[in-house]
Amino acid sequence: MMPRWLRSLVQSATGRFGLIAVAVIALVALVSVFWTPFNPLAADIPNRWAVPSWPHLLGTDGTGRDILSLIMAGTRTTVFVSVGAGIVATIIGIALAALGALTMRWMREVVAVLVDILIAFPVLIIAMMISSVWGGSLWVVIWAVGIGFGVNIARVTRPELRRVQQSDFVLAGRASGLTNSQNLLRHLLPNVAPVFIVQLSWSMAVAVLAEAGLSYLGFGASVVEPSWGILLADLQRYISVHPLSVVWPGLAITTTVLALNLLGDALREATDPTLQHRRAETHTPVVVA
Template sequence: MIPGWAREVLRRPAGVFGAVVIALLVAAAIVSVFWTPRDPFAADPFQRWLGPSAAHPFGTDGVGRDILSYVLAATRTTVLVAALSSVVAALVGLVLAAIAALGPRWVREPLAVLIDVLIAFPVLLIAIMLSAVLGSSLGTVIAAVGIGFGVNIARVSRGEIRRVARAGYVLAARASGLGPVRTLLDHVLPNIAPVFIVQLSLSAGVAVLSEAGLSFLGYGAPPSRPSWGRLLSDLQDYVTVHPLTVVWPGLAITLSVLAFNLFGDALREATDPRLRSRRRIAR
């Protein structure tokens, strides 16, 4: 049985495109754990810079690695970063938003200012600072993206939590003796879930782009872990000589980010009652 919000998402071309690409991305990541056409790190100096063929559908790079195998293996890194950074962003955003919206005044007002200050720091800058202290690793990328976008989620969710917290049914629940934590979990969070889920879908797109950018700069995944950004970094000096080689990792990054963003937009349109009411009025 497909939930109503899922049917609404799949009625939109953007939602279908996003869902299909995300499903293919996850499927490729799972398949690459067990199988790739060739060893993604196997170098063959006699197979350098081959064009697309039946043996190497995406060609080979400057050390003779099969680009298709490397791109498939790198989807594991992309999916892992997108999933774990979204979990971190959800936890950070939820905790900050709840405290900034429902905490005592002497806590929530300074915290709201702190959130506004932290939003000014780009995710890439946070990741580079963390990498300088902790060293380059996938965990640093996940923490940086999760914290960086978690602050954005807190900014958006704070207003929604305050709006819902003033609703009559929430006030009635608190008047009946329900504690603040139970009120938050039972009444507030279910009513801000659409906004929260949309923000998480957008954070996944930011995570894909951030991981690729950080790996390109040398602050992301270690050399032992395949990454689309690292592959682009390895190929950048040869882009004018072998331009087709950079198309495949670049296309993978572009389609993944576009899919997460389009899916998030379709999800927002499907779950936001205010947008649905506006469309009814327009009709």
């Protein structure tokens, strides 16, 4: 039987759109590992700036590379960065939130000061500073976005953990002998999951924008790695002559970020018991005697 949260997600229009869009993006990334219509890095000068046609559905760029193949290959980079940044943000966010909510008072104060300091630095500035020292790479983007949003996740999740920690079922679990780690995994994290999911979806969406923006500026992916940001930077120089070519990478970035945000909002509504209860009360028919 389908879980309640999944049924609620599928019934939501935004949830369906986000789920389908993210699934298509993941499928394109997987397919591009084994097949693309053309070699995305192979130049074909005689076919430079070809208009959209059957061989080249989205046309070609100034060196004759197939734009559809470049976008498909760039999807791998996008998925890699967004998933990697999400994993890093999850680990850092949960660790800092747990330290800031479940430990001794002096440790909580240290974590609070550390979070306040780190959150003052914009993610892109951190990534550019790291890139200037270690060079541009996708790992720099992953760690910069992961650390930046991990701190943000900790800041938002920590008060929720403190609130849930005072609940009766948590106190009962502690009285029955559960350790802080067991309480965290069994009671606390499931109850703050809605807030956590939204923050995580935002971090993955920002990772897509950060990778594209940093690659556009030359701080992200290298030129031998297909990237939507690099493709956008290459094509925008000719926007006055070939404006349609710039639309495709921009549309890919916009659709991916929108899908991740909508899926995160829909997951929050599907997993938040309070919102589900309110929705049930709203749809309950009133019977007049």
